Amino acid sequence: MIRLIKIRAFFIEIGELTYFTRRFLKELFSKPFEFKELLRQCYYIGNKSLLLVGVTGFIIGLVITLQTRPTLEEFGAESWMPSMVSISIIREIGPVIIALTFAGRIASGIGAELGSMRVTEQIDAMEVSGTNPFKYLVVTRVLAATLMLPILVILGDTIALYGSYLIENSKGDVSFLLYFNKVFNSLTFGDIIPATIKTYFFGFAIGLVGCFKGYYCKKGTVGVGLAANSAVVFSSMLLFVIDFIAVFVTDIFFET
C-alpha cells in the first residue's frame, strides 16, 4: 500500500513538473522580458561556479591521466594518451561530472532561495506588487542555467585537458604543442557538437528542477531544507536519464 502511494506521488510530481515546464515555455516567449534580471542571474550562476568548475575540471584531467597511463604503458601505447583522454573528457566525463557539481551548487541554491522566498511570502509579495514572479524568478534562473552550463563545461573540459597535459609533460616529456596537436587531431565535430548540445539540456534540467522544488516548497524551514535537498537528488537523477537519451540519439545520428 505504501509503495503504491509512493508510486502515485512520483507520477503526480512528474505531471506537475511537466505542467511547470509548459508554463516556463509559455512565459519565456511572452512580454515583458526580464533582461536585467537574466543578466544578473547569468553572472551569479556562471561567475560564482567558475572556481568550482575549474578545480573539478583540473582534477578530472589529472586523475584520468594518472590512472590510465600505467595501463597504456603496459601496451607501449602512451602516444594514444592525448586522444584517449580528450575523447573521454569531451564526450562524457567532462559534461557529466561538471554538470553534477553544477547541480550540487546551483540546483540546491535555487531550491533553497526560492523555497525560503515562498515560505516568507516574498513570492506572494512580488505577485501582489504586479510583477509576475514566475517570469522574474523562474524563467530567468532556468534560462541562465541553460546558457551558462555549456560555457562552464567548455571551460572545465579545457582545464581538464590542460591538467592531463601537465601529467603527460612531467611523465612523458611531451610538449604543449604536440599534446594539443594530438588532441585536436583525434577530436571530430561528432565528439564536440553532441556533447555541447546535451549540456544545454543538463543546464535546463538543473535550473528547472531547482526552481520547481523551490517554487512549490512546503511551509516551514523543513520545507526549505527538503526543497534544496530534493532539487539536487532529482536533478542529478535527471542528468543521467538525459545523458542516456543523448548518447542513444548521438549513436543514431553520429555513428561512432
Add this chain to the structure above:
Amino acid sequence: MHEAKHIQNTLETLISKKRMLEIKDLKKAFGDNHVLNGFNLILYEGENLVIMGKSGSGKSVMIKCLVGLMEPDSGSIKIMDRNLLALNQVELDELRTEIGFLFQGSALYDSMTVRENLEFPLRRHTHKFGNITDTTQLVEEALESVGLVHAIDLMPAELSGGMKRRIALARTLILKPKIILYDEPTSGLDPITSKEIIELMRNIQKQYKTSSLIITHDVDCARVVSERMILLVDGINYAEGTFEELKASKDEKVKAFFK
C-alpha cells in the same frame, strides 16, 4: 430614541460613501475543511474596517482571495466596481497597484536593499507617475512617511522586526494605493513597537486618505484603529459593529474575543 437616531445617521453616512471593496457570499474549502462559508463584507471609502477571528478562522485566506493570491470556490469580489474574478492577468496586475498589502511577516526581499525593495513595485508601474526614470524622490517620500529615511541603504537582515514592518508599509505606500490590506500588522512585535505601528497606520490613513482592511486578533490594535469591526467565526460574519458595541455584547462567542 437617541440611539436609534445615531444608528440611522451612521447608516446614512455609510450608504452615501463610495464602496471600495465588496465581498458577497465568499466560500473556500481545502478538501473537507470549509474555511469560508459565505462571508460578506463592504469596505467604504476612507474607512478602517477590522476583521477579527481566531487563528485558523480563514482571515488570511479571505484577504489572499482579495488580491488574487487564492481563488475562492464561489462568491463575488468587487474592488472599486471591478469584478476581481473576471479580470485577466494584465487587468489584475493593474488593479493590484491600487491595493497595498502588508504581509504578516513583512515579506521584504532579503536579497535587496531597502531602496531596491521600495523600487521593486515601481518597475512595471512608473506610468502611474508619468513614466519617471528617477524614483529616488518617491522612495524617500515613502520612507519619510514611516520615519526611516536613514535605513535606505540597509539590507533587511540588518533591520529589527519593527523596522521591517515599517519598511514593508513604506513599500505598500509607494504606489499610492487607495486600499491597504493589513494581515496581522502587530503580530510578533513587542507591545511598544505594536503601538508605534498602530499609530503609524492611523497617520497613514490620514495622510494618504486610504481605506483600510485590517485583519488581526490583537484587541488593542482593533480598539485603536477600527471604525467598524466584523467578527469572523466558522467562516461567516458572526457579528458586526463598532468596538464598543461588540465589547458590550452578551453573546458568549463575541465575549470570548475581548477576554
